[in-house]
Amino acid sequence: MASIKEIGQELIEEFEIFDDQMDRYEHLIDLGNALPEMKPEWKTEDRLVKGCQSTVWLYAEAEDQKVKFYADSNTVITKGIIALLVRALSEQKADDIIAEDLAFIDKIGLRAMLTSQRSNGLTAMIQRMKLYALGFKNAAQ
Amino acid sequence: MASIKEIGQELIEEFEIFDDQMDRYEHLIDLGNALPEMKPEWKTEDRLVKGCQSTVWLYAEAEDQKVKFYADSNTVITKGIIALLVRALSEQKADDIIAEDLAFIDKIGLRAMLTSQRSNGLTAMIQRMKLYALGFKNAAQ
Amino acid sequence: MSTETKVTAALDLAKIRADFPILDQEVNGRPLVYLDNGASSQKPSVVIDALSRYYQNDHSNVHRGAHELSNRATELFESARTTAAKFINASSEREINFIKGTTEGINLLAHSFGRKFLLKGDNLIISELEHHSNIVPWQLICAEREVELRVVKVNEDGEWDLEHFYSLLDSKTKLISTAWVSNSMGTINPVEEIIEAAHKVSAAVHLDAAQAAPHFIIDVQQLDVDFMSFSGHKVFAPTGTGIFYGKEKWLLEMLPYQAGGEMIKEVDFGGTTFNDLPFKFEAGTPNIGGAIGIAEAFKYLMNLDRVALQEHEDAVLELATNLLLEIPGVKLLGPRNNRAGVVSFNIEGIHPSDLGHLLDAQGIAVRTGHHCCQPLMKRFNIPGTCRASFSIYNTKDEVHLFIAALKKAIIMLK
């Protein structure tokens, strides 16, 4: 399994191919569509990350010392963003998730979308994912 | 007796001689000093025109169908200004005083001082002088 | 708006666009199409330059100063007030107060009118379509004064339900506060009728003109409106500016709002007396630069052919509406006609926020969300809309770009 940083670099390169912002979005949407389905019964109130307009459900399970994330959103673009995060962080070790600064996100060239999410979504999603990791880590100790 | 307009023109010319603002002020102060003394007993509350910082007393008497003004101020500059007004309006006919637009004031080249007075003094003084004139006119009818 | 045949006057749109330097840029590799004017308009060079000129040459604190710069600043500031009075045809400068925006105007009114005139058992009327800024201040003052807040329903088309309004209006109604134009739908409210009805029961009317001022020629005397607020930043002026208008008879009676320098005549620890109009409602050093900027924006507008401008804006809006309605699954919020500046819509099965992102990717700036009108969104049971809002500088070409981009976005999202 590649490290978070490696996946981040992969993502940067994937998005770099595109000259046009619309193509980047297209790719982001594809990532979202490829997200494994989240079972409806997992979409409970306590797994909800509330942004300004979009809603994200985020759930995690511990598997072989690794954290496996499941996510969904009511909007296509946000689903793409959470898919980015899941791709980088899912099936990684809790410690690595906690320590990760996710610097690659800023280099993906979706600046407008990401900035507007920053205050009301992205940060909350990342925080939630780190909290899951922390929870598993503490439970394991 | 010269008309108000003529006196106004005279004043403009008098002040035009000076290149320097300080000399204009000097002349203004001289005008103030030349103002006939206002008897202390005339300085009553109801004859007070209150500006922002300076205080003006203004009194008028009717003499031979003309209005004669007496004035004083607690500040030297404002005394000069009221002296300007007295010189132009005193011993004029009530009707002429009421009708006068005092356009000459703006041409005297004491812009800074006069603008700062406009809202809190000059306008009130002129109004008071016109009110005196109106009072005498009505009394005479 | 006019029912006569429209003669399209020769508006020099290219010149108008050139007056707004920000418009000439690319966003995401495409020419910027700015359709978020309902949120904030752009500024012409004359306004930007007036700010620079003021700070480079004439700045000082106003009033009470006895030096040249202070006199210049005071003259500029007070002549800005005169310009503002002219812009809305107020009968006197004393009826004009500089505020930081519509929100402050409404808070001022809620406080200064509310704490003077609202008594237990009275009622106050707003409507379902109001912006939060025209809701929450009233909720708070009504709670404080034990006054009933009555809310006029809007019909399916997002228009005032006038029958409901008349059923709410009574002799205990003290004030009606409503948007002239709805910011989320563009609906033009029947303000003349509202004002007339209000005055019959001696109620006062406040118009939230935030969305009206950028589009209409305003005449407060003809409207006979009691109060009006609007933001400068939506009428081509700098941020942090706005106009609060009140009839002198009301302003004289109302309590002061903020307290401090400028609005005071005499202060003593035994008691304080307040200054005359217009200073009574302007505590502290005013936003002098801002007032100069807003006056410059008013002058800019007044120098244009405003009738032609309005016809142009209406034509652009009409085109956008027509082209939108051709798109399958589109649902307009608000009435088909009788709107100003705004078209608000949803596409079936697509979240408005997704549309916003993909329009931005193509250089088109619109706003998506609840537009600070959550009660209205609840009324229509939607999370929000996608809102395109137009200004004097938008063109029919831009409408076509917007529609083409929208279609592309829809394909990607379906």
Add this chain to the structure above:
Amino acid sequence: MSTETKVTAALDLAKIRADFPILDQEVNGRPLVYLDNGASSQKPSVVIDALSRYYQNDHSNVHRGAHELSNRATELFESARTTAAKFINASSEREINFIKGTTEGINLLAHSFGRKFLLKGDNLIISELEHHSNIVPWQLICAEREVELRVVKVNEDGEWDLEHFYSLLDSKTKLISTAWVSNSMGTINPVEEIIEAAHKVSAAVHLDAAQAAPHFIIDVQQLDVDFMSFSGHKVFAPTGTGIFYGKEKWLLEMLPYQAGGEMIKEVDFGGTTFNDLPFKFEAGTPNIGGAIGIAEAFKYLMNLDRVALQEHEDAVLELATNLLLEIPGVKLLGPRNNRAGVVSFNIEGIHPSDLGHLLDAQGIAVRTGHHCCQPLMKRFNIPGTCRASFSIYNTKDEVHLFIAALKKAIIMLK
């Protein structure tokens, strides 16, 4: 202020002066000497240009927007908040609120703290030397909440009578609000001592830093002050701007002030919930341009050698004071030492307003009058003073010009 030996650092005063375009002009045929900085300071080109640049390139409404311009504006606005936090060393951006000026900050505090924490029987302390803006809001809220307003006397030198202060302070004292630096005299109040004493009885302290912010390096954490307000226009920033600081623990508890867009989380006719810090106290579209401008002013200052700057300012003030004291009949208001930025005086037998006019005639801008401190003027039984107030760009040469002009004025007026 410092008691160590002063090493005059190499300040490039000519460069600093060149940064302020307004200074390079003649008034009444003489070079402008601007000594009215206590009323409002001038703006460096970087600030003026930041405004233009913003409106020419990046303007849009902030927050909630999903398009490029809105994101840029939001980034600029929120990073302005970060800069402001740095300028006063606040522990978090959430403690920073943009306001339109000191007066608004004090009104906000009076409302939001007052209506939450002031209870009948409590008391609140201010002093005789306050600016009207730090008197009247307290008079109003104290009347409303049935709270006693206690006023610390100043001694003959215009300094807090600390004995009197301690006699007023008790366990029922909820808040002390005072100027850090007096605007009419320049007195630097013993704010560290006041804060320490206040905290011993669990009272909070608000500093009116309007006159302090242009001169001092501010560290709210080291001061341990609870609240602070100051105006942008006095710290080289545009008009209509300012900073209100509050410790987070207080801000979380306080009531909101103005209501409307931005400060709201959810609105329903059943009830409304308010937004988190820092938005809770920022209703309506903020003064985005203004915030960018004030941040630019802070950056300008932080890029200078501020210790050297303060020494320079102190030296200029000291020179002016010394030369003034040589003039027969001069009477200083305030202490001989321990002042910042301001020297306030009268000349026996001459009305200050006359001095102001004759100084202006010679290009020297000072302010005369009561400086919005009528209670203090009553305390000293004077109608007002002539106040020269200095800033970073004033020079010793200007002091000499001022003194020479003053002497000429006195001759003419005697």
